[in-house]
Amino acid sequence: MHTTELFEKVSRQVIAAMETSGVDWCKSWAPIGGRGPFSIDSGKSYTGFNTLILGMSRMSQGWSSNEFGTFKAWRRKGYSVAKGQKGTHITFYKSGTKTIENDNGQEETKAWRTLKLYTVFNAEQIADYTPLDIKDVPEFTANPNTAMDTLASDVGVDVRNVDLAQAFYAPDPDYVNMPRIEQFESAEAYACTLGHEITHWTKHKTRLDRNEGYAFEELIAEMGSAMLAASLGISPTPREDHAKYLNSWIKELKDKPSSIQKASAKAQAATTYLLNAQSQKVGLAA
Secondary structure, rough: OOOHHHHHHHHHHHHHHHHHHHHHHHHOOOOOOOOEEOOOOOOEEEOOHHHHHHHHHHHHHHHOOOOOEHHHHHHOOOEOOOOOOOEEEEEEEEEEEEEEOOOOOOOEEEEEEEEEEEEEEEEEHHHOOOOOOOOOOOOOOOHHHHHHHHHHHHOOOOOEEEOOOOOEEEOOEEEEEEOOOOOOOOOHHHHHHHHHHHHOOOOOOOOOOOOOOHHHHHHHHHHHHHHHHHHHOOOOOHHHHHHHHHHHHHHHHHHHHOHHHHHHHHHHHHHHHHHHHHHHHHHHHH
């Protein structure tokens, strides 16, 4: 399979989820708390586009395990893939720079990047292997809004209650406006809305300097909110008012299947930016 085919396949899956589940489409791939898909080799969680691919594979196949590895990785651990099992394609992206000599004999720096495909298998596709007991839905012992509020505060987001009728990010004065928590149906709905808006907050020119079209930026923020919620142990709760964006998202993915990889990569970049900034702030305060 080529990367173009993979983008088309995943785009079709996302479009089907949007058409079938509406604003709940993120629930077809986002972990509901706990840990998302991770590599048995490195022990690290998959990120960006791979989170989406593996999450959708888990949901469609009914796998409860989050463990994934290549054929060789499972062999190194003394296991083999069960007969007849088909793997899931994921991507590996790497970039850098190199110094070359141009036509004038002068040295110049040129950027390079490569995108490769790998095939991985879930633990439940492995013969004689008992998957680790990793729960997707932990028991919440505190209101889920606390973690997202703490994240926003730790990274320095200016959260105001100027307009209690709507949630939004104002780029020029650079603040996030939120209605009060009691105006939401649940603490999860409040937390995920705040996650959506602080994902927008990362687009500022002094942060990730992201400049996308309105509807596409909303897709990034929606995916970013789901990724943040998963990282913080919050059940993804989409906003009903985002139903108005579904048709534009579906059209974008049909016209340009690679857009799903771009959106997930930018959502992951925003999530990583926020969580790293919080980690650094907490580390300095310790």
